[in-house]
Amino acid sequence: MARKNEHYEESLLGRLDRWTQSGESGLDQRMMDDLASPPPPAASLPQKELERRMDRDDRMKHHMLLQEQATYDRIRTWGSVRGSRFFRRAYIVLAVLFCLALIAVLLRATATLPPFGNPDNPMHNDVARRYIEDGMEETGAVNLVAGMILDYRAFDTLGESNVLFTAVCAVLILLRISKEHSDATAMLELEADDRMYEPQDDLILQTMVRLLVPLILLFGIYVILNGHISPGGGFSGGAVMGAGLILYLNAFGFEKAERFFTFRTFQTVSVISLSFYALSKSYSFFTGANHLPSIIQTGIPGKIFSAGLIPYLNIAVGLVVCCTMYALYTLFRKGDL
Amino acid sequence: MSDIIRFLLSALFTLAGLFVTITSVLGVFRFRYALNRIHAAALLDTLGILFMLLGIIIALGFQVASLKAVILVVFLWMTSPVASHLIGRLQLTTDEHLSEHMEIESGDMLEEIKKEG
Structure with missing residues (x-):
């Protein structure tokens, strides 16, 4: 040695x-x-x-x-x-x-761009026509945008979800205050700083939040689950759900919020969702972004259980976005989840 | 005939909503203190939104979309007063020179809130 x-x-x-x-x-x-x-x-x-x-x-x-x-x-x-x-x-x-x-x-670069609206522009190619004409048949999604971002270009969306996850990781590295390395008085000071002026246990807010948060979460779930049928999807629905969680946290404080959302929850949900997404769609990286025929049937467009993998991918993206929103808020506010 | 009446009603409500909105925006910029501004801003959140959406509901007639507009009014009437209340309470607890530019009726309530917050 x-x-x-x-x-x-x-x-x-x-x-x-x-x-x-x-x-x-x-x-x-x-x-x-x-x-x-x-x-x-x-x-x-x-x-x-x-x-x-x-x-x-x-x-x-x-x-x-x-x-x-x-x-x-x-x-x-x-x-x-x-x-x-x-x-x-x-x-x-x-x-x-x-x-x-x-x-x-x-x-x-701007000077050499083709003029706007010219029919000979390179953006007016077969891709757009193919998406519009055959998109519903091939992906099974009535919402063509969902069909594009989660089926044809699913590997781009994987990158987007990872960008969010990476952002929260960077914030975690920079702002997280570790409980093991700081003493009790420092923690107490932080706690006092956090809610010094904020109205604690406001009865009016709490009454309204008790009424509204379930509705907001339900609406978020509705937006996510109908992502392939109507406008919406994982990103917007996840943001709605994250906002609902943040509202609950503001009304009832960290003690109650930690009963259902801790750092472990964030870790588990984000990693499982991202892994599911990566496992089901990252083959596009190896096939040159080519679309492979899915084993899951596309079903009848317009039904909830249709469009192949799209609803499940929407759920994964929604969970990641929801957790990320909540984690960003708590990290910036308290330095911990 | 009924179409004309409907259009006129809807236009009337929309214009009323516009008037309230303009008043509210003016108030937000013209008033000097946060509590006064809350009063002006709350006007837009409640009455202005109500008039605007009533105009839209009348223009749309009986539809799912107008039902959604009704739900929107209910949601906003539930949430925006709470937001105004929170801003007001925060102003009360954080502003140290509050009594210089407004009259506070009794000190007990203020002390109680300050002790809590």
């Missing part, structure tokens, strides 16, 4: 690690050690000559050491003295240059 450790410290990776942690590589240290250690005595010379020479060598070495030290110091402090000024100026110049380049690229 010790030998392994020594080996690691000598290797390039180890030196890089030390450099990033302490700000200097082992190279300096070793150089210093070499300079500080006495040279091997030359035995054959007479004593006096030897002493004189050693004295001279010592003085030279000391001088060199001082010089090196000065160089090191200059290099080390360069970043904080002159370097920062240089970097600030360079940053401004580069930012302006980057913006100008971006403006030029965007203007150039």
